[in-house]
Every structure is written in C-alpha cells, then in structure tokens.
Amino acid sequence: MSMEFVYIALLLGTLIVLALPTGRYIAKVFNGEPTRVTPLFRPFERAFYRMAGVDETREMSWKSYVSALLIFNALGLAAVFLLQELQGFLPLNPQSLGAVRWDTALNTAVSFTTNTNWQSYSGEQTMSHLTQMLGLTVQNFLSAAVGLSAAMAVIRGFTRKNAATLGNFWVDLTRSVLYLLLPLALIWALLFASQGVIQTLGPNVMAHTLEGGEQVISIGPVASQEAIKLLGTNGGGFFNANSAHPFENPTPLTDFLQVLAMLLIAASLPFAFGALVNNPRQGFAIFAAMFILYLMGLGFALWAEGQGSPLLEKLGVADGVNMEGKEVRFGIVPSVLFAQSTTVTSDGAVNSMHDSMMPLAGLVLLFNMVIGEVIFGGVGVGLIGIFFYAIMTMFLAGLMIGRTPELFGKKLEPFEMRMAVIGLLAPSIVLLMLAGLAIVLPQGLFSLNNGGPHALTEILYAFASACGNNGSAFAGLNANTAFYNLTLALAMLVGRFATILPALAIAGSLAAKRIVPANTATFPVASPLFVIMLVGTIIIVGALTFFPVFVLGPILEHLMMQTGRTF
Amino acid sequence: MFEFAKEIRPAVILFMAFTLLTGIAYPLFITGIVQTTMPAKAEGSLIVVDGKIVGSELIGQTFQSPGYFHGRPSYVNYSANGSGASNLGPTSARLMEEVSRRIDQVRHENRLSTDQSLPADLVLASGSGLDPHISRQGAIEQVARVAGARGLTHSAVLALVDQNVEPAMLGILGQERVNVLRLNLALDEATRES
Numbered sequence: 001m002s003m004e005f006v007y008i009a010l011l012l013g014t015l016i017v018l019a020l021p022t023g024r025y026i027a028k029v030f031n032g033e034p035t036r037v038t039p040l041f042r043p044f045e046r047a048f049y050r051m052a053g054v055d056e057t058r059e060m061s062w063k064s065y066v067s068a069l070l071i072f073n074a075l076g077l078a079a080v081f082l083l084q085e086l087q088g089f090l091p092l093n094p095q096s097l098g099a100v101r102w103d104t105a106l107n108t109a110v111s112f113t114t115n116t117n118w119q120s121y122s123g124e125q126t127m128s129h130l131t132q133m134l135g136l137t138v139q140n141f142l143s144a145a146v147g148l149s150a151a152m153a154v155i156r157g158f159t160r161k162n163a164a165t166l167g168n169f170w171v172d173l174t175r176s177v178l179y180l181l182l183p184l185a186l187i188w189a190l191l192f193a194s195q196g197v198i199q200t201l202g203p204n205v206m207a208h209t210l211e212g213g214e215q216v217i218s219i220g221p222v223a224s225q226e227a228i229k230l231l232g233t234n235g236g237g238f239f240n241a242n243s244a245h246p247f248e249n250p251t252p253l254t255d256f257l258q259v260l261a262m263l264l265i266a267a268s269l270p271f272a273f274g275a276l277v278n279n280p281r282q283g284f285a286i287f288a289a290m291f292i293l294y295l296m297g298l299g300f301a302l303w304a305e306g307q308g309s310p311l312l313e314k315l316g317v318a319d320g321v322n323m324e325g326k327e328v329r330f331g332i333v334p335s336v337l338f339a340q341s342t343t344v345t346s347d348g349a350v351n352s353m354h355d356s357m358m359p360l361a362g363l364v365l366l367f368n369m370v371i372g373e374v375i376f377g378g379v380g381v382g383l384i385g386i387f388f389y390a391i392m393t394m395f396l397a398g399l400m401i402g403r404t405p406e407l408f409g410k411k412l413e414p415f416e417m418r419m420a421v422i423g424l425l426a427p428s429i430v431l432l433m434l435a436g437l438a439i440v441l442p443q444g445l446f447s448l449n450n451g452g453p454h455a456l457t458e459i460l461y462a463f464a465s466a467c468g469n470n471g472s473a474f475a476g477l478n479a480n481t482a483f484y485n486l487t488l489a490l491a492m493l494v495g496r497f498a499t500i501l502p503a504l505a506i507a508g509s510l511a512a513k514r515i516v517p518a519n520t521a522t523f524p525v526a527s528p529l530f531v532i533m534l535v536g537t538i539i540i541v542g543a544l545t546f547f548p549v550f551v552l553g554p555i556l557e558h559l560m561m562q563t564g565r566t567f
Numbered sequence: 568m569f570e571f572a573k574e575i576r577p578a579v580i581l582f583m584a585f586t587l588l589t590g591i592a593y594p595l596f597i598t599g600i601v602q603t604t605m606p607a608k609a610e611g612s613l614i615v616v617d618g619k620i621v622g623s624e625l626i627g628q629t630f631q632s633p634g635y636f637h638g639r640p641s642y643v644n645y646s647a648n649g650s651g652a653s654n655l656g657p658t659s660a661r662l663m664e665e666v667s668r669r670i671d672q673v674r675h676e677n678r679l680s681t682d683q684s685l686p687a688d689l690v691l692a693s694g695s696g697l698d699p700h701i702s703r704q705g706a707i708e709q710v711a712r713v714a715g716a717r718g719l720t721h722s723a724v725l726a727l728v729d730q731n732v733e734p735a736m737l738g739i740l741g742q743e744r745v746n747v748l749r750l751n752l753a754l755d756e757a758t759r760e761s
Contacts, residue, residue, distance in 0.1 A: 007739050052580035068574040075582050124648055138590040142582075170577050177585060182593065189597045196625055199594075199601040199609045204648055207613070207622045210635065210751055215628055217647040219611050223601060224594040241650035244694030246625040247611065252741025309657055312687070316670045318704075321687035324662065325652045328639070328688050328700035331742040353694045355654040356662075454656035476654030557658055566660040 004333040008298075011256060011337070015263050022264060023271025023283065029179045030152045030172060031276065041178045048174050059165035062508025065153055066501060068169035069146060073113050076139055080109040083135040084127070093128035094203035100126060107485035112136055114496035115143035115378055117229070117236030117348055117471035118488060120480040124218040124239050129201055136236055137225045141185070144232030144265075145176035147380030150500045151269060154384055155276050157507025158408045161515045166507055180265070181232060188227035188261055196250040199223040222247055230261035233378040235348030235471040243338070243351040244327055255334055255351060262347040266376035269383045277408060281526035286386060289534045290344075293375045297364045298340045304360035305336045311561060325353025336361065339472075343368035346378030348471025355450070355458065355474035359561060362457060362474070363554035369468040370431065371542035372424065372499070378469060381496075384423075384503040386534075391420040391506070393530070393537045397523050408525060409515040416509060419502035426498035427467040427491075428545050434487050435463040435549075443483035449476025452567030453560065457553035466491035614748065622748055623647070627699040630751060633676065634716035636701070636709050638747040639688050640669055643696035650695045666690050677712045700744040703732050717758050727753050 028035050049056050060068065084100040087093055100108070104121050111118040112135070121127070127136065149172035156166045193199050198219050205217040222238045226248055229236055239245040249255055270290065274283020305322065313320030326335045335352035342349050343365040354365055368375060374385035390407055395417055398405030405412040438444030438459045448455045461474040466488040473479070479488060516522075524530065601609040612624040622628050627638045629645045638645075642653040655662035669690040674681060686704040706728045714724040731750040735741050 003735070003739055010739065048581065048584055051584060052577040054577050054581075063569045064574070067569045067571045068578065071571055071574050071578045072582065075578055079582070079586070122649065122651070124650070133594050134586060134590040137594060138586050141589040142585060169574075170581060173581065177589065182589065185593065186597070190600065193597070193601040193605060193608060196608045196612050198611045199598050200611070201598060202610070205611060205613065205620060205623075207620045207628070207647075209622055209628045210748070210755070211628075211630060211632060213629060215622060215626075215645065215647050217611060217623055217626060218649075221594045221598060223609075224597040228589075239650050239695075241652065241695035241697070244652070245650050246623075246627075246695060246697055246699060250612075250625050252736050256740055311657070311663055312666060312691075313684075315663065315667050316674075316682075316684050317666065317687050317690060318684035319687075322657065323687035323691040323693075324655065324657075325692070325694045327693055327695060327698050328702055328744045329698075329741050334741070351694070353652040353654055355656055356652070358657055449654055450656040450659050452658055454658055458656075474654070474656075475652070476656070557656070561658050566658050566663050 007333065008337060011259060015260060015267055018260070018264060019267040020271055022268035024275050026180065026268055026272040027275035029175050037179070037183070045174055045178055048178075049170070052170065054168070054170045056168060056171045058168055060168055061164055062153070062166050062504045065166050065169050066504050069150065069500070072173070073146065076113040076142055077109045080112055080135040080139060081105050083131050084108060087128040087131045090128070090130050092130035092133070092201065095128070097126065097128050103482045103485040104480055107489045110489040110492050111471065112139035112234070112236060113143055114469050114492045115147055115232070115234060115346060115381070116466060116469040116492045116496070117234045118466055118473070118492065119236055119471070120485055120488070122240040123237055124220075129220050132225060132238060133221060137228060140225065140228040140232045140234040140236065141177055141181050144181055144228070144234065144379040145173050147378055148176040148180070148265070149173050149380070150504060151380035151383045154387060154503050154507040155273055157510035158410060159277055160511040161513065163511045166504070166511060181228065184231050184264075185224070185227040188231060188257065189223045191257055192226050192254055193223040195254045197223040197226055197254060198247045219247070227261070229349060230258050230347060231265060233262055233266060233345045233347040235342065237349060243349045244353070249351055252329055252334065255330055255338065258349065258351070259338055259341045262345050262349065263341055263376055265379045266345050266382045269380070273383065279526065282408065285526045285531050289531045290375050290386070292531070292535055293538065294340070294344055297344065297368055297375070298337065301336050301340050301361045301364040302333065304358045304364070305332055307358065309358065309561070311564065311566065322356070322358060325356035327351065339365055340368070342472055343470060344373065344375035344377070346373045346381065346469045346471070348465065350472050353475060354461070354472060355476045359454070359457070359554040359557040362461070363550060365472075366457070366461060366464055366550070366554065367542060367546070369464040369470050370428065370546050371538055372427065373468045373470060374538060381469070381499055384499060387503065388420045388423045389534060389538050389541070391416060392424065392541070393534045394523065396537065397533060403521065406516055406522065409518065410510045410513050411516060416506050419506045423499050423502040424541065427495045430491055430494045431463045431467040432549070434491055435460050438463070438487065441483070443481065447478040447481055447484060449478070450567065452565070453553050453557035454567065456549070457557065460549060460553055462488060463491050467495035469495045614752070616752070621752075624746065624749065625699055626697045628748060630747065632716075633712055635751045635754070636706055636713060636747050639698050639701060640690065640692040641696040641698075642692045645697060647697055650697055652694045652696060653692050673708070677708055679708065699746050699748060701747055703728065703743050703745055706745045706750065713754065717754065719757065719761065723757065724754070727757060
C-alpha cells in the first residue's frame with residue numbers, strides 16, 4: 001500500500017513541477033510575448049492568418065468573440081455529422097463501415113464539438129479510420145482550443161480596464177493549437193507509441209490462438225488520437241473500452257502519463273492566470289483550492305474502493321477486492337486515481353469501468369462532475385467554472401461585511417451575479433430535469449443494466465456526465481437509443497454554452513470597468529481565508545443542489561450493500 | 568452587436584486548415600515516425616510462431632483447456648474487435664451469481680477446498696474484456712492443474728510462472744503480474760523440450 005502512496009505523490013509532484021512553467025508559458029503565448037519556441041511556430045501562425053484573412057491586431061467585443069466562437073462550433077458540428085453519414089463512400093475505411101445512424105451521429109457530433117466525447121457507439125465497430133482522424137481527432141484539438149480561448153478572453157475581462165474588447169478569437173484559437181496542443185500531442189503520442197500504443201492504418205489482424213481458435217484484432221491510428229484525447233480533456237477512446245483497452249493504455253507507465261496529461265493544462269491555467277494578472281499568488285490560491293478538493297475526493301474514493309465488497313468477500317473473493325471492470329496491470333489505486341482525475345477534469349476517459357465501482361466511490365465521481373468540473377476542470381472551462389464560484393464567494397463575503405463585492409480589483413454588480421448564477425445553475429437544472437424525465441419514461445428505463453438504487457445512479461451519471469461535458473459513463477446504460485442520444489445531446493449543448501457564454505458576458509462587462517485600487521477593506525484574494533471560503537462555497541452549492549438524489553442513489557446503495565441486499 | 572457574417576470566412580478557412588493539420592498531417596506524421604522506428608509496436612506487438620500470428624502480447628485470449636493457464640473472465644469472450652465489460656454494479660444480483668459460479672468452477676478445476684478464498688482477478692471480469700494479465704497468485708492457484716495435465720513437475724511449472732512475472736516498474740508503477748499468453752507459450756516450449 002505504501003508504494004501506492006509513493007506513486008500518487010510522484011504523479012502529483014510531477015504535475016506541479018510541469019504545471020508551473022507550462023502556466024507561465026501559456027501566459028506569454030496568449031499575451032503575444034516571445035518565448036523560446038516562438039521562432040519555430042510563428043511562421044505557421046502568420047501563414048494561417050494570411051490564408052484566413054485574419055488581422056491579428058483586430059480586437060473583438062465580447063459579442064463578436066461569441067459570434068466567432070459559435071460559428072466555428074457550428075461548422076465543426078456539421079463536419080463531424082456529415083463525415084459519419086458519408087464514411088461509407090470515403091477512403092481509409094478498411095472495415096467497410098457504413099453510415100452511422102442519424103441520432104447517434106448527431107449525438108457524436110455534439111459530443112465531440114463540446115469537448116464532451118460521450119460515446120454512445122462502440123468505436124472499433126462504428127467509426128472508420130477517416131472519421132476517427134478527420135472528424136474526432138480534429139475536434140479533440142479544436143474543442144480544447146475553443147475552451148482555452150474562452151478562458152483567455154475571460155481572464156482579459158479581469159486584466160483590462162475601461163476596455164471594450166477581449167482579444168481576437170481566431171488568434172487565441174490558432175495559438176492554442178500551434179503553441180500548446182499540437183506540440184504536447186506530438187510528445188505524448190511518441191511516448192505512448194514507445195510503450196506499445198498502436199499506430200497503423202491497416203485493416204484488422206487475424207490471429208490463430210494457441211487453443212486453435214481465431215481472434216480478430218482491431219487496430220488503427222490510436223497513439224495520435226490517444227495523446228490529444230487526454231491533453232485536451234476530451235476522453236473519447238478509439239476503442240469501446242477506452243483507456244482500459246491494452247492498445248490504448250498498455251502499461252503502468254502509459255497510465256501514469258495519461259493521468260498526467262489530462263491534468264496538465266487544466267492545472268497550469270491557475271498559474272497562467274496568476275502570471276497574466278501580475279500576481280502569481282492569486283494563481284496559487286486558485287490552484288490550492290482545486291488541489292485541496294482533489295485530495296479530499298481522492299482520499300474518500302480510495303477509502304471507499306479500498307474497502308472492497310462485503311458481498312464478494314462472502315462469496316469467496318480474497319478480501320472482497322473489487323476487480324470487476326478493472327485491469328490487472330493497474331489494480332485498485334491507479335484505477336481510482338484515474339477515475340478521480342477523469343471526473344475532476346472534463347476528460348471522461350476511463351481505465352476501469354465506473355459502473356462497477358463501489359457505491360461511495362461512484363458518489364465522489366458524480367460529485368466531481370455535478371459541481372461543474374471546477375477541480376482543475378476541462379481545458380479552459382474549468383478555470384471559467386472556478387471564476388463563477390469565486391464571484392459567488394465574494395458575493396457571500398460582501399454580504400457578510402456589508403460591502404459591494406470585488407474580485408481581482410473589479411466591482412461585482414447585479415449583471416455579473418446574474419450571469420454567474422446562470423453559469424452555475426443552468427447545467428444543474430437541465431441535468432435534474434432530464435434525469436427526472438428519463439426516470440419516468442419507459443424510453444429512459446428500458447436502457448438500464450442494473451436495478452435498485454444503482455439504476456438511479458446510472459441515469460443520473462449519464463446526465464451529469466453530459467451536462468459537465470465529461471463523457472465518462474456508467475456504461476451499463478445503453479445510451480445508443482434515440483431518447484438518450486437526443487436528450488444527452490441537449491444536455492451537452494447546455495453544459496457547454498450555458499457556461500462559456502455567460503462567462504464571456506461577464507468578461508465583457510468587467511473589461512469595461514475601472515480597476516479598484518486595493519485598500520485595507522479589500523478582501524485579500526490571495527489568502528488562505530479566500531481558499532477556504534472558495535472550497536466551502538463549492539461544496540455547499542454542490543451539496544445543496546444534489547444531496548437528495550445522492551441519498552437515493554449511491555448512499556442508499558452503500559447502506560443496502562452492507563446489509564447484503566442485491567438487485 | 569453579434570456579427571456572424573463577418574466571421575464566416577476566417578471560420579471556414581481556419582477550420583479547413585486545422586482539419587488538414589491535426590486530422591491528416593499530425594496522425595500521418597506520427598504514423599510515419601512510429602512505423603519506421605518501432606514497427607512491431609505500431610502494429611500491435613503481435614507474436615508470430617512458425618510464421619503464424621498467434622496473438623498480441625498486449626491482448627488476452629481465451630484459454631479453457633486444463634494444460635494452459637487461464638486468463639481472467641471476459642465479458643466479451645476475448646473478442647478483440649469488440650472490447651467491453653459487464654458494467655454490473657456492486658449490488659447486482661446477476662454479478663453475484665456469475666462470480667459464485669466462477670468461484671465454484673475455479674475451485675473444482677484446480678481441486679481447491681471449498682472454503683479457500685480466490686484472488687479477485689481470477690473470478691471478476693476485466694474492464695476491456697481483453698486483459699492479458701493475471702496476478703501472480705492467480706497463476707499459482709493453477710500450477711498443480713497445469714503440471715498434472717502436462718506431465719511436468721510442479722516445481723518446473725512454478726519456475727516458469729516466476730520467470731514470467733512482470734514486476735512493478737521502478738517498484739512503484741503498476742502491480743506484479745503475469746502475461747498469460749507469454750506464460751503459455753513458455754509452457755508449450757518447455758513441454759516440447761521435455
């Protein structure tokens with residue numbers, strides 16, 4: 001066991017060591033300051049602007065920024081949808097796969113453009129190599145780049161004063177891909193490949209097994225998709241089993257690199273923020289709040305899963321160790337670490353099956369998602385989410401001391417509060433309404449794989465994952481039905497745009513304000529007190545909204561498991 | 568003002584440019600490098616015996632005969648073109664029935680006493696359905712059966728298991744495990760020699 005804590009410490013230590021310089025690098029790139037690698041990427045950047053007729057000095061108002069962002073997403077959505085419908089007529093389709101059913105294709109198009117990567121299909125049996133590369137891999141880059149761009153525009157809302165603009169969406173987008181996502185993906189893809197992650201364009205392999213059987217082995221361009229799947233907090237696997245599949249995640253080292261990759265950019269952004277507001281301590285404070293929440297959840301989930309199952313122990317499984325849905329090369333602790341990391345970020349890749357985890361471990365994963373994935377969070381949108389909570393925290397602090405709340409030198413007024421509340425509550429409301437609908441409709445219940453309280457958790461998890469743009473699943477639920485494909489697509493759209501659009505509106509409003517000089521009555525935002533209040537606000541908002549349904553799902557299941565009930 | 572018309576041209580051109588860059592150039596570039604520097608890994612670490620592909624080192628396969636070590640239960644019967652798991656939850660009656668049945672079977676096949684606990688990996692299905700490994704203990708429980716079926720000594724088979732244990736990397740990463748296909752290939756080799 002102690003070795004496993006060394007493993008966790010090594011991982012989180014590596015994360016912090018890499019996130020600090022990455023954060024400073026991100027700050028420079030989006031400020032247009034030169035870095036050591038700028039001479040390498042700058043010519044490509046300029047070529048892209050020239051081709052597209054982008055004037056990189058043109059500044060956009062928040063509404064122009066939103067317009068550009070929405071058009072770009074609409075285009076991506078249409079492209080992924082069409083690719084799936086036409087893949088039968090297109091090249092790089094060695095398995096001769098036909099058009100994808102329309103509701104599945106629509107769900108997938110929404111899923112990949114919103115950085116969710118919820119997959120109601122089975123990858124190796126549905127998508128051609130061309131669709132995986134040209135549709136899905138591309139959106140893995142672009143949806144992450146859109147999230148990062150939005151975060152940068154929101155940060156400018158805090159750093160600028162008396163300004164009408166938030167930067168240029170096309171410039172932010174281009175820099176996200178060229179300076180950050182693509183170089184990191186190249187490094188990670190090669191690291192993965194060196195460990196045995198496959199990368200080929202050939203057709204399936206036929207093996208003749210030792211016992212004289214035949215085994216058809218699916219292969220494809222996996223390493224390249226795997227790298228960005230994690231770095232961009234996307235999570236959509238090449239194979240149905242995602243990162244549990246040995247071709248996606250063959251060794252403990254690749255597993256280590258996968259967890260590191262999904263946390264890296266999100267954990268860098270608080271430091272980038274600190275650098276951009278010229279106050280690194282503010283970045284540390286936000287990182288600290290995230291890190292505390294991460295460790296709390298991880299500790300609880302490790303305890304819950306490490307207990308083992310009393311039911312399995314009674315049957316004769318040594319110590320009741322819950323290996324159902326887990327791989328031997330990872331074991332319990334790395335599986336929980338992966339699950340925790342994939343739900344605090346919006347990644348959603350899985351190296352073990354969450355549906356088969358202990359009830360209270362599943363509860364932690366749900367909690368991570370329903371609070372809006374702000375513990376590191378998705379690339380860009382995690383930071384946006386934590387700003388909403390920071391606004392809420394300062395409002396509460398303001399109420400307590402009877403002053404107009406301020407955050408990072410900007411006065412918070414009713415407009416900012418309204419937008420922050422929309423950003424925090426809209427996804428939760430849609431989540432609970434759609435999950436409620438699924439529970440009363442036969443179309444919703446028909447897809448269940450489990451009974452009792454676990455069935456409720458299965459449905460709740462699907463909508464939490466969609467609204468949080470996470471993409472992981474209690475995969476027993478058969479979500480490849482018209483009902484789930486369409487309701488989950490709606491949930492993903494709300495989860496994405498009801499977060500990004502209010503945030504950009506807030507940024508537009510804040511940028512126009514002056515910066516209030518700090519005085520003795522200013523609440524110190526870079527203090528432990530702020531960190532504690534922020535952590536408290538996140539837990540309270542999440543708990544108040546979801547406690548009742550948590551009791552009926554995972555908590556009830558835990559209690560019934562202790563009494564030996566099965567369903 | 569929301570200005571959609573103005574942004575259409577950059578949207579279309581940048582979208583196409585990024586599609587070419589990240590959807591074609593990037594995966595092909597990686598494919599090129601990996602296929603030239605480590606072709607065997609790129610193609611799936613396939614194992615070839617006497618000119619025939621017998622499987623992949625990374626992908627488990629079905630073993631049922633008494634003379635081979637058995638891998639983990641697989642919800643997809645080790646079909647490597649359709650990975651998957653049971654996704655049965657911790658209070659699933661169906662899961663408990665299946666586990667109970669597997670426990671009986673493993674105890675019966677290996678002539679273990681009915682009150683002996685079994686390592687979890689031998690009776691619980693993996694996440695991928697293609698897990699190539701079992702734990703060392705999972706192999707040890709099968710040594711007597713395999714040795715008996717092969718006419719090899721207990722200690723010879725045990726030695727093969729220990730030769731095929733993959734340790735945790737740097738003593739930290741991952742748990743100790745045995746690759747079932749590798750072990751069974753070594754077993755065939757040893758049987759041929761004896």
